[in-house]
Amino acid sequence: MSTPAAPISAVFVLEISDYSGPLLAGWLERGNSIKAIVVPALRPKRGRFSIGNFRRKLQRGKHLSRYLGKTDFGLPDFELIEFGRPYDWDKLGRQLSEIAADVLICFAFPAIIPQSLLGLFPNGGLNLHPSLLPHYRGPHPLHRMVVDQQQDAFGGVTLHKMTPRFDEGDILAQVPVAAKAWLSRQALVKAHAEAMRIVVSESATAYCRGELTGAPQPTGDFTWARIDMSHTLVSTNMSIEHVTRLWTVLGLAPGIYLTVGDAAVRLAFRIRTLGPATGKPPVRRWGAVSFDLANGRVVHLTYSRTIKRLVKIWQRFERDI
Incomplete structure (x- = not known):
């Protein structure tokens, strides 16, 4: 044995x-x-x-x-x-x-x-x-x-x-x-x-236990994974799916932002897809902003401390189910 x-x-x-x-x-x-x-x-x-x-x-x-x-x-x-x-x-x-x-x-x-x-x-x-x-x-x-x-x-x-x-x-x-x-x-x-x-x-x-040895990493020019403010900005040539992924990964920290007029508005999650893109500028009202993306016009909530708390509560609920 x-x-x-x-x-x-x-x-x-x-x-x-x-x-x-x-x-x-x-x-x-x-x-x-x-x-x-x-x-x-x-x-x-x-x-x-x-x-x-x-x-x-x-x-x-x-x-x-x-x-x-x-x-x-x-x-x-x-x-x-x-x-x-x-x-x-x-x-x-x-x-x-x-x-x-x-x-x-x-x-x-x-x-x-x-x-x-x-x-x-x-x-x-x-x-x-x-x-x-x-x-x-x-x-x-x-x-x-x-x-x-x-x-x-x-x-x-x-x-x-x-x-x-x-x-x-x-x-x-x-x-x-x-x-x-x-x-x-x-x-x-x-x-x-x-x-x-x-x-x-x-x-x-x-x-x-000596049962596995490592392999050297390939050499070459690879992207260094660091982000700055420019990487957090949402633009109209992005797809709905891409902005959804940006919110998933960057939404809570450091945040994602949309330029509305002269201000950078921090976005929360998408709550509605209105239809095709209209060519109209973003419109902000009642804690939300509607804007065009490459494949449609959408509505996102704007980020706030209340939204942050709600998202964290939902994440705890989602983890426990």
């Missing part, structure tokens, strides 16, 4: 969310262990209580219970380390050296993790990137792919080795994301979460 493979211990560097919850659960279900999760530090508010920080801590607890509390092993015992700017890598290194895990696995961390810290782990560091590398390296891959209308070609998740440069390490695994996932935010989150669960539970495990 063969001896079961020893569990692999990991430190994860990520925010605990609907994106990352399934990959953490998948890692445990594979028989591995979590030694620590390094999360973004909450910004203290001088001399006053922060409702925003309280909500974030509450959300972390809910996500941990939702995803890890339902595994066969129950909620695991691990260290939760808050880490924020200015980054004290020496202090974090001392904390992680005491933990002594096999591998570091990262998702959506905004800075290069020093090689001295990655060297603490026998299997180094692995990163999850939400595109099919080498395409759309950089901080805003989902946003920029949708802006460029390249989501069907390069949408997906890549697991790669971490190096001193952003998103350039050897590729261990890739999982594409289906075109239909880009039609709603919740579908997009679920598709990426499932892809990350697969590559972490299967490919990261295989790599740490």
